[in-house]
Amino acid sequence: MTKTVSLSTPLDLPCGQILPNRIMKSALSEGLGTAHHAPDVRLERLYARWAAGDYGLIVTGNVMVDRRYLGEPGNVVLENDSELDAFQRWAKTAQDGGSPIWMQLNHPGRQANPITTDGPTVAPSAVKLDIPGIPTPRELTDTEIRDVIERFAVSAGIAEVAGFDGVQIHGAHGYLISQFLSPLANKRSDRWGGSTANRARFVLEIIRRVREAVGPGFAVGIKLNSADFQRGGFSEEESRTVVEMIAAERIDLIEISGGSYESPAMMGRPAVSARTRAREAYFLDYAETIREVAADVPLAVTGGFRTHTGMADAIASGACDVVGLGRPTALAPKAAQGVMADTSATLPTTQRSVKLPRRLTGTAQVKALNGALDLQWHTDQLHTMGAGGDPDPHRPLWRTAVTTVRRNGIDAFRSQRGHLGTSDKKAVRKFRIERAVGRYVANPVVAALTRVGITTTFATELETIGRRTGLRRTVPVSAAFDETGAWVISQHGARSGWANNISANPTVRIKQGRQWRSGTAELVHDDDVTKRVRTFAPNPVFASLTAASFRALQSDPVSVRISFTDR
Ligand SMILES: Cc1cc2nc3c(=O)[nH]c(=O)nc-3n(C[C@H](O)[C@H](O)[C@H](O)COP(=O)(O)O)c2cc1C
Numbered sequence: 166m167t168k169t170v171s172l173s174t175p176l177d178l179p180c181g182q183i184l185p186n187r188i189m190k191s192a193l194s195e196g197l198g199t200a201h202h203a204p205d206v207r208l209e210r211l212y213a214r215w216a217a218g219d220y221g222l223i224v225t226g227n228v229m230v231d232r233r234y235l236g237e238p239g240n241v242v243l244e245n246d247s248e249l250d251a252f253q254r255w256a257k258t259a260q261d262g263g264s265p266i267w268m269q270l271n272h273p274g275r276q277a278n279p280i281t282t283d284g285p286t287v288a289p290s291a292v293k294l295d296i297p298g299i300p301t302p303r304e305l306t307d308t309e310i311r312d313v314i315e316r317f318a319v320s321a322g323i324a325e326v327a328g329f330d331g332v333q334i335h336g337a338h339g340y341l342i343s344q345f346l347s348p349l350a351n352k353r354s355d356r357w358g359g360s361t362a363n364r365a366r367f368v369l370e371i372i373r374r375v376r377e378a379v380g381p382g383f384a385v386g387i388k389l390n391s392a393d394f395q396r397g398g399f400s401e402e403e404s405r406t407v408v409e410m411i412a413a414e415r416i417d418l419i420e421i422s423g424g425s426y427e428s429p430a431m432m433g434r435p436a437v438s439a440r441t442r443a444r445e446a447y448f449l450d451y452a453e454t455i456r457e458v459a460a461d462v463p464l465a466v467t468g469g470f471r472t473h474t475g476m477a478d479a480i481a482s483g484a485c486d487v488v489g490l491g492r493p494t495a496l497a498p499k500a501a502q503g504v505m506a507d508t509s510a511t512l513p514t515t516q517r518s519v520k521l522p523r524r525l526t527g528t529a530q531v532k533a534l535n536g537a538l539d540l541q542w543h544t545d546q547l548h549t550m551g552a553g554g555d556p557d558p559h560r561p562l563w564r565t566a567v568t569t570v571r572r573n574g575i576d577a578f579r580s581q582r583g584h585l586g587t588s589d590k591k592a593v594r595k596f597r598i599e600r601a602v603g604r605y606v607a608n609p610v611v612a613a614l615t616r617v618g619i620t621t622t623f624a625t626e627l628e629t630i631g632r633r634t635g636l637r638r639t640v641p642v643s644a645a646f647d648e649t650g651a652w653v654i655s656q657h658g659a660r661s662g663w664a665n666n667i668s669a670n671p672t673v674r675i676k677q678g679r680q681w682r683s684g685t686a687e688l689v690h691d692d693d694v695t696k697r698v699r700t701f702a703p704n705p706v707f708a709s710l711t712a713a714s715f716r717a718l719q720s721d722p723v724s725v726r727i728s729f730t731d732r
Contacts, residue, residue, distance in 0.1 A: 172477055173505050176221065176463060176486055178417040180384050182265060182330060184487070186221035187480050188501035191420070191467045191489035192269040192333065192388070194226035195547050196239030202232055203248035204241055204255040207551030212255060214498035214550050216262025219505065221487065222418075223259045224333050224386075227271035227340075228324075230316040234277040234286065236340070243268070243320045252327035265330035267384060270320050272313055274341030275302035275350070276425075289345045289367075290352040310357060310367065313341065318374035321385070331384025331417065334371055339425020342368050343390055346407060347399045365407050372414045386418035387411060388467075391451040394424050401451055409458040420465040420489055421448045421455075431468055445475035446488070453484045465489050473510040492539075495546040496556045513558060538562060541569045626676045627653060627727075629686075632669035638662070645697075646677055650684055650728040652697055658723040664688060667725065675727055683731040692724035 176184040197207045215223050229235055232242040243252065259266035275288035279300055287309065288302035305313070321332045336342040344350040345367040351358045357366055368387070375385055389408065393399040408419060424431045444450075446469040455464070467489025470476050476488045493500045493512035504510045542565045546556040627642045640663045645652045653675070655664040667673065671685040 170480055170483070172473075172480055172488070174480075178384055178463065179415065179461065180331075180417050181382050182384050182417070184221040184265065185263060186219070186501065186505065187487050188220055188476065188504060189222040189420075189465055189467075189487050189489045190215050190218070190220045190224060190264075190494045190501070191491045192224045192226050192335070193491055193495060193543065193547060194237060194240070195551070196226075196237050196544055197548065197551050198239045198241040201248070202229070202235075202240060202242035203251045205251060207548075208241075208255050209258045210553055211547055211551045212258040212266075213261075215494065216259045216264060217502075218262070218264075218494070218499040219502040220264045221501070223264045223266045224420075224489075225255075225266065225268045227269045227335050228320070230270055230272050230320045231313070233283065234273055235281045236271065236273040236276065237278055238281050243270075243323055244316070245319075246323050246326065249323070249327055252324070252329075256328040256330075260328070260330070265384070267331035267333045267386060268320075268324045268329045269333045269335050269388070270317055270324075271335035272316070272341040274344045275299070276339055276344075288341070289350060289358060292350050292352060294339075304353075307355065307357075314367070314370045314374050317371045318378040321375040321383075322378040325379045325383050331386060332375065332379075333386040333388055333418075333420065334368070334375065335388055336368050337388045337390045337420075337422045337424075338431055339393070342371065343393070343399065343425065346390075346403075347393055347395075349393070349395060349398045361403055361406050362410075365410050368407070369410060369414065372411065372416060376415050384417040385415065386420065387416060388420040388422055390425075391421050391423045391448050401454070404451075405455050405458055408455045412459045412462045416462055418463050418465055418487065419455075419459060420467055420487075421452050421485075422467050423448055423451075444479065444484075445469045445471055446479060449479055449484050456483070463487060467491060471512045471514055473504050473508050476504060477508075492543050495543040496558055498550065498556070538565060541565045627663065628674040628681070629663045629666035630670045630672060632666050638666065642675075644675060644677075644727075650726060651675055651677070651682075653686075653725045653727060654694060654697065655688065655723045655725050659688060664723070664725070673727060682729055684727040684729045686725055686727045689724045689726050692726075694722045694724050697724045 170187075172188060173186045176187060178184065195208060195211060197205070197211065199205050212223070225241075227236060227240070229240045229242045230244065232244060235242070256266055273286075275286050275292070275294055276299075277286040279286065285300060285303040287305050289305060291301055291304045293299065293301040317334065324332050334342065336346070339347075339350075345357065346364050348364070351364050353359065353363075356363055358364060372385065372387065379385065389404065389411070390399060391404055392401045411419065422431045446466050448466050448468055452464050452466045463486040465487035466479065466485040468491070470479070470488050470490060471493065479485050479488055490500055490512070496513045497503060500512055504512065542560065542562065545560060545565050545568055548568075549556060625642060625644050626639050627644070628637050628639045630636070631638045642653045655661050658664065659668070667686045667688065671687060672683075673686045674681045674683050676682075
């Protein structure tokens with residue numbers, strides 16, 4: 166007689182560890198690391214909430230193996246044992262509730278945040294992400310590849326010393342491991358590229374080195390993409406081959422997800438069939454197809470699970486052994502307890518997106534924007550719990566927009582500033598930050614909005630004449646229009662390139678809605694910039710956004726008056 170498996174049935178892992186039940190809190194990047202990228206009391210408060218939730222397994226948000234390359238500004242980094250106490254407290258908090266805790270280890274590769282990265286990002290090949298403003302990465306050398314592999318092993322070893330029960334290697338979502346696997350991102354002709362076996366060498370070496378660095382009872386899992394959901398990318402068929410290779414290593418759990426920054430399938434996919442809709446989880450059908458090749462390695466599926474019925478069916482049918490929950494745990498920290506106790510339980514459905522006309526919502530830019538906002542909205546909930554508060558399901562999206570700028574601006578820069586020595590270094594750093602913000606944040610945002618037909622006065626364009634070249638130069642600016650002209654703020658006072666252009670030649674053009682207007686511009690040094698910014702954006706969201714950017718840039722803004730000459 167076959168034993169019925171339910172959500173509360175414990176699961177034996179190959180390493181000997183036993184998960185107390187089948188509901189896993191999946192990795193959610195918290196962005197709650199200190200200025201030195203260590204855990205602190207905020208992470209302890211957050212994990213105490215999940216610790217009380219009766220999860221079969223808690224996986225941390227991604228922890229970076231190299232502090233030079235972060236996915237986001239507030240990432241935790243584990244490179245050495247200098248902050249061992251803090252990591253020990255973090256692990257213990259989760260274990261106090263009875264759940265094992267695994268640390269997710271990651272290297273972002275070309276998806277590293279350009280603002281926090283000195284110099285170019287790195288990747289298997291110099292292939293740029295198809296996202297405006299993200300720079301082209303540099304190809305890793307063979308020695309550097311070995312160094313990254315070693316870093317995963319070192320971090321895993323320290324995680325074990327700190328008391329974590331296991332690690333999960335992040336092999337999904339377009340980060341470095343998934344870049345190596347993808348034929349679109351990996352164009353190498355050496356032993357790390359070409360055939361499936363060569364592209365899989367990186368992940369297999371990482372698993373082997375991690376295994377060697379930890380004890381036999383320590384769990385080693387992996388999160389893997391079912392596919393990249395891009396034409397010519399890592400396909401389901403190839404993924405099955407890689408699962409078979411991975412299953413031949415000593416691995417304890419394979420979690421299935423999918424997608425990347427370019428195609429964020431992990432955050433939701435249109436259900437192609439009524440069956441998939443009924444089953445909730447969009448990677449479940451795929452998981453069933455790898456059962457045989459995964460052999461005895463338990464499978465977890467994450468993405469879309471919301472009801473007791475959906476989860477219980479997935480486990481009872483044998484489609485997977487563990488169900489992963491991401492976003493629901495940010496709103497309902499005791500989700501596992503609730504789902505196991507109540508057969509009619511439904512977790513909150515919380516996909517957040519901006520309301521736009523239908524013709525716009527299918528564009529890649531809008532999808533990417535919505536994916537990012539959804540992610541940030543849930544990150545806000547984690548920060549609220551880290552500060553000791555309760556999640557707020559009614560949090561408005563505009564608040565998320567503001568906190569995102571604050572967090573990714575000021576926090577990112579604060580941690581970098583800690584390393585500054587001389588004032589010269591400071592100036593260089595500041596210049597780099599300003600340039601990066603302009604190049605990778607402001608310009609692409611304006612470009613993306615314009616492409617999808619959204620023109621705003623908050624974000625518009627100003628054309629000046631280059632003082633050395635005599636050529637027209639367009640820059641993104643915030644502007645407040647009136648009858649006779651417009652006010653613009655030069656964030657860097659008289660130092661910015663375009664402000665210098667104006668001093669040499671005041672002839673400008675500025676875009677009002679879809680129309681280019683001609684005018685003359687002058688810097689008004691005695692204007693009160695702070696008051697001026699408020700008039701720009703009576704809407705508190707935009708006023709805060711602008712103020713936050715100024716603070717983040719530590720800039721010295723000056724008002725600029727443009728008087729129209731075309732009427
Ligand atoms: C705020 C946020 C942060 C995330 N961070 C990570 C991460 O660090 N590592 C990871 O593998 N997945 C991460 N994910 C993806 C989730 O683990 C999960 O795959 C995704 O949310 C789909 O599951 P869900 O429908 O239950 O939310 C993140 C998702 C969100 C919303």
